[in-house]
Amino acid sequence: GAGVSQSPSNKVTEKGKDVELRCDPISGHTALYWYRQSLGQGLEFLIYFQGNSAPDKSGLPSDRFSAERTGGSVSTLTIQRTQQEDSAVYLCASRTGTPGGETQYFGPGTRLLVL
Amino acid sequence: AQSVTQPDIHITVSEGASLELRCNYSYGATPYLFWYVQSPGQGLQLLLKYFSGDTLVQGIKGFEAEFKRSQSSFNLRKPSVHWSDAAEYFCAVGARAAGNKLTFGGGTRVLVKP
Numbered sequence: 001g002a003g004v005s006q007s008p009s010n011k012v013t014e015k016g017k018d019v020e021l022r023c024d025p026i027s028g029h030t031a032l033y034w035y036r037q038s039l040g041q042g043l044e045f046l047i048y049f050q051g052n053s054a055p056d057k058s059g060l061p062s063d064r065f066s067a068e069r070t071g072g073s074v075s076t077l078t079i080q081r082t083q084q085e086d087s088a089v090y091l092c093a094s095r096t097g098t099p100g101g102e103t104q105y106f107g108p109g110t111r112l113l114v115l
Numbered sequence: 116a117q118s119v120t121q122p123d124i125h126i127t128v129s130e131g132a133s134l135e136l137r138c139n140y141s142y143g144a145t146p147y148l149f150w151y152v153q154s155p156g157q158g159l160q161l162l163l164k165y166f167s168g169d170t171l172v173q174g175i176k177g178f179e180a181e182f183k184r185s186q187s188s189f190n191l192r193k194p195s196v197h198w199s200d201a202a203e204y205f206c207a208v209g210a211r212a213a214g215n216k217l218t219f220g221g222g223t224r225v226l227v228k229p
């Protein structure tokens with residue numbers, strides 16, 4: 001079956017602009033995660049969605065970052081007023097959400113460059 | 116809070132030689148442990164995982180890892196590396212109580228010499 005997909009693959013934007021990154025999880029996966037991979041910070045958790053529960057936003061670095069998940073499937077990560085330090089690879093992952101389904105499957109990522 | 120340490124930033128190994136990547140974690144209970152591999156420009160691919168049971172786990176591509184609770188370690192091994200194993204390897208810890216969100220180590224970049 002299809003894996004996790006993300007779009008766009010690459011995004012170049014100017015400082016101060018807003019960007020939206022999209023994630024399509026594996027069909028049937030109820031849990032969805034966003035991570036960021038940057039040279040300075042490594043791989044870090046951003047936000048987590050599980051079913052209809054309130055998302056865990058504990059990893060979002062500032063209020064410029066937000067995410068939503070519509071219909072329990074596709075998720076969009078939005079970064080407002082981008083800064084150069086937002087340049088990174090943004091990775092999405094999903095898992096089944098059932099006991100025994102702890103493995104997260106990752107998408108290829110969106111490489112964001114803020115000029 | 117969870118934390119993961121991968122002490123080796125870079126490792127160079129000759130093709131055909133054995134490989135061991137170190138991972139130490141900090142967590143109050145038994146966590147879920149994972150090894151992922153990332154080739155240049157690619158996402159993360161799961162190599163293997165440990166949840167419970169047998170402490171020696173087998174993964175894909177001939178990799179194995181051993182969970183040692185007393186040492187809080189989950190080291191990754193491969194008896195004979197291939198040039199295609201050149202990549203970056205990440206150890207990660209998750210916990211059901213924390214929504215299974217993963218905490219990653221800093222990664223170990225493996226270079227394979229012919």
